[in-house]
Structures are given as structure tokens and as C-alpha cells.
Amino acid sequence: MATVLPHQVLGDSALSGAASSHFKIVESYARFFARPEVRLRFLNKTLALQAERSARMEEALGRWAFLRKYGLFEKILDFSLYALIFQEVSHLLPSDSGGKRGLLGLHKQAPLSSRIFFRCYQFRRQLYVVSALLLLAFGFAAYRGAVWSVARANDYLAGRYKSVERIYSAGKDARAAGLAEHLPSYQPEKVWLVEQGDGFERYSNGARILNTFETSNRPRRYLVYKPGAAEAEGQPQSAPVGIVYHTSESVLLPFVADNSGSIESRSKNLLGYIRDKKSYNYVIDRFGQIYRVVRDEDAAFHAGNSVWSDGRAVYAGLNESFLGVCFETKADVAEGGEQLTEAQVLAGRLLTQVLRSRYQIDDANCTVHGLVSVNPSNARIAFHHDWARGFPFEALGLSDKYAVAPASVAELGFGYDPELVSLLGGRMWPGVAAGEEAFARRAEGQGTKPEELRGRMQKVYRERMEAQRAVLRAEKFEERDSSTAEADPES
Numbered sequence: 001m002a003t004v005l006p007h008q009v010l011g012d013s014a015l016s017g018a019a020s021s022h023f024k025i026v027e028s029y030a031r032f033f034a035r036p037e038v039r040l041r042f043l044n045k046t047l048a049l050q051a052e053r054s055a056r057m058e059e060a061l062g063r064w065a066f067l068r069k070y071g072l073f074e075k076i077l078d079f080s081l082y083a084l085i086f087q088e089v090s091h092l093l094p095s096d097s098g099g100k101r102g103l104l105g106l107h108k109q110a111p112l113s114s115r116i117f118f119r120c121y122q123f124r125r126q127l128y129v130v131s132a133l134l135l136l137a138f139g140f141a142a143y144r145g146a147v148w149s150v151a152r153a154n155d156y157l158a159g160r161y162k163s164v165e166r167i168y169s170a171g172k173d174a175r176a177a178g179l180a181e182h183l184p185s186y187q188p189e190k191v192w193l194v195e196q197g198d199g200f201e202r203y204s205n206g207a208r209i210l211n212t213f214e215t216s217n218r219p220r221r222y223l224v225y226k227p228g229a230a231e232a233e234g235q236p237q238s239a240p241v242g243i244v245y246h247t248s249e250s251v252l253l254p255f256v257a258d259n260s261g262s263i264e265s266r267s268k269n270l271l272g273y274i275r276d277k278k279s280y281n282y283v284i285d286r287f288g289q290i291y292r293v294v295r296d297e298d299a300a301f302h303a304g305n306s307v308w309s310d311g312r313a314v315y316a317g318l319n320e321s322f323l324g325v326c327f328e329t330k331a332d333v334a335e336g337g338e339q340l341t342e343a344q345v346l347a348g349r350l351l352t353q354v355l356r357s358r359y360q361i362d363d364a365n366c367t368v369h370g371l372v373s374v375n376p377s378n379a380r381i382a383f384h385h386d387w388a389r390g391f392p393f394e395a396l397g398l399s400d401k402y403a404v405a406p407a408s409v410a411e412l413g414f415g416y417d418p419e420l421v422s423l424l425g426g427r428m429w430p431g432v433a434a435g436e437e438a439f440a441r442r443a444e445g446q447g448t449k450p451e452e453l454r455g456r457m458q459k460v461y462r463e464r465m466e467a468q469r470a471v472l473r474a475e476k477f478e479e480r481d482s483s484t485a486e487a488d489p490e491s
Contacts, residue, residue, distance in 0.1 A: 050081050191357035205353050207353070209291070214293060220239070220299050221472060223236055227314055241362075243323050246368075252286075271291055281325065305373065307411075311364060314407055325348070366393075368401065381416050405434040
């Protein structure tokens, strides 16, 4: 049979450079069929299918000029042609046994590209399986890589967070520890009043106390108890015996230069409020200025239901017996928020020296509100939790009271709830555990159960507070401590 011509398949008008090239490619594969009729069928059908596919591709892709500009359209047509060739070879090869033998020599006569295309098509199913397996392997590897990367990233970020947290915590403590390391130790005989002028006092250690907001309140009168005793020892006292440090818990502006005027204005508003409520004896604002509010000889309403012991004596209701010093700050114990400026730390140290020197206050009686505050209605400690952690004792020249067993736990058996533990970051300060052990030993030594001893000692606390109120009534002082009234239903 004669070989078919291009125009017999595509028509003269359709004949082009691409069609002629495709004809030659198809014709080169047609000669491997031994039987002429099979060869002609392969040639005609393949070229006809390619002509139809070319028309469809021209309609779909012809509008993309860049495909022709970079020769991509012709390459797509070539790939399409080879796909058709392999498709028709697969269909016709079984019908031509002679062709099988002829195609075995394909590698010797056909171009390298043709041989590669044919072998790929011939083993396409195996290639599909291999490709699928490779895709799965790649996907699994990518997944494992992503998991590994995320884990490493989490480890890295966690390490960075802990590092930053350590640096931040160390920074706050280092600010205190660093000051404590370089500042001189406390020596009472070195602190004295140097100058007293209109609205201020100046002391030998550099402290400057402003009294422009000073006011009076009821005179101090308090009872002193021996540990474990229900009856007071001796006569009521009037000289302050300790210091309780507080936070104002007021709203704070960012401590930056642009806010200086607003910060100063808020401090003045705070001082006016504290003066009206007679809340504290001293206030240290954010710029480190020390203000006396309630006079030293008068009680301020700063501690409410509270108890503390220096090991020799026990004090209940610390409004009367302890001076209240408030830092203008917010002790956000849950989130480690801003606490003290450097100026406040320095001012707090200087004021502490002045007060300890003036009243011979023992270090053991310099503590914080969170460690002395109690709620007798449910026998819980830290009813108010300002400075329940994070107070810079060392920077103020004081020993660490977080390590001391508080009288509320060691002597009276007060407890705490999970909410407080969570608020403090998951664990109580060390002195609480020491206090619990001391209370358990006391119960064992008395041959009683801790619950029974706890009930008796909480009754002792209420009797002490009632005795304190009786002293005030006897002196015709009116109890006006709102925080006591809130915490103690019997007040």
C-alpha cells in the first residue's frame, strides 16, 4: 500500500510547518508496523486526532501570546502528539505480531527522545505507582519536617521566653540587688534630722520628706501579746514598732518623659485621696518623692485585720502598732506587671532608715501587707495580696520576710485557697510551708489534732482584736477603719 501524504489527512489548507513536522514524527513510528494496513491506520488516525487536538488547543491557548513568543505552544503540541502516538501504538501493537519484533529495534532506529517518551509511556502504570509512592514519601517527609521545625521553634521560643523572663525578673531583682550591693549597710546612729523648712524635712542620709499633705488622725494605742497567749502583756503602747509596705493599686501611666506632667498630676490626686481617707502614714510617688500623710504618732487605716510576730511579741490589728508606707505602683502578682522605679527603691531605702532610726524599729518588724493581711471570717491569709511576692527587701536594707514563717500560719493556723496559689504563680512563698510545719509540731506537742488547735487559736485572734477595739473605746477613739469593717463581720 502506498504511503499516505500529509494533505490526504489534514487537507492542503491545514498543511503548515508544525503539521509537516508532526507528519514526519508519526511516519517514523508507522514504519515499525510490519503490516501496511496497520501502518496506514496508525498514521491516519494519529494525525487526525492530532489535528483535532491542535484546533482545540489553538482555541484554548492561542490568545496567550507569550506561549508562542517563547515556543511553549509548539512544545505543548509536541507533547500532545507523543501522547497520541503512544496511545495508538498500545492499541495497534497487539494486532501486528510483526510490529512487535520491529518495535523491539526502536532503540536502534528512533531518536533518543522518541525512545525515552515511548519507554515512559510503556511503563506508565509502574511510573504512576512510583510517583504516588514518592509523593507520599515527600508528603510524609514534609510533615515530619514541619513537625520537627515547629517543635524546634517551640523549644527555641520557650527557651527565649524563659530567658527573657529570667532576664526580666533578674532585671527587677538586680535593680534591687545591685542597689543593695553598692549601698552602705543600715546604721541608725548615722541618720538624723538636718533641716526642717516650710513643707519639708531633710535628713543626714539624703532623705527629703515632704509634709504638704500631712494630716492628723487618732493617736496610736495597741496591745502586745506573747506568742500563744490570749491575754495582753503590760499596758497599751503608743510608739510605732514596725513598718508595713503597701501598693496604691492606682492606674499607672507609662513611665516615660512625655507623661511627666500627667504622672505628677495623678500623684497629687492620689495623695489628696489618701489624705481624705487617712490611709497611710507615708506615700512614695513614682519620681521617688516621699510624702508624710498621717503623722507618725497617729494611726493610719492601712492594715485592717492583720497579724505579725517578730518572734518575741505578737501584734494584732497593725493599724495601731505599725507605720504604713505606700508605694505608688501596682503589684500585679498574676502577670508580673510594673512594680517600682529606681527612684522609688532608693527613696524607700532612705525612708526605712529614717523610720528605723527614729523609733528603733527592728528589721524583723519590717514586712509587707500581703504577709500580714488575714480574713478571720474564713481563716485565710493574704486577704489583701499587695506585695505577696516581689518586694525588694534586700534593696531596702532588710532581711527577706518571704522566708519567715508568718504568725498567721505558724501561731494561728490560718490557711489559704487554690485561688491564692494560682494568683502567686503556682506556689506560696517559702515561709508558709515553714509556718505549717511549725503549727503541726505545736499541735503534736500539745497532744491535740491540728484542726482542734486551729479552732482554738482563731478564737484567740478574735479575742485579741476585740481587746484592741476595747482599748480604743476606753480611750474614746472611734473605729473608722473601713477595711477592718469589711473583713471582720464582728467589727
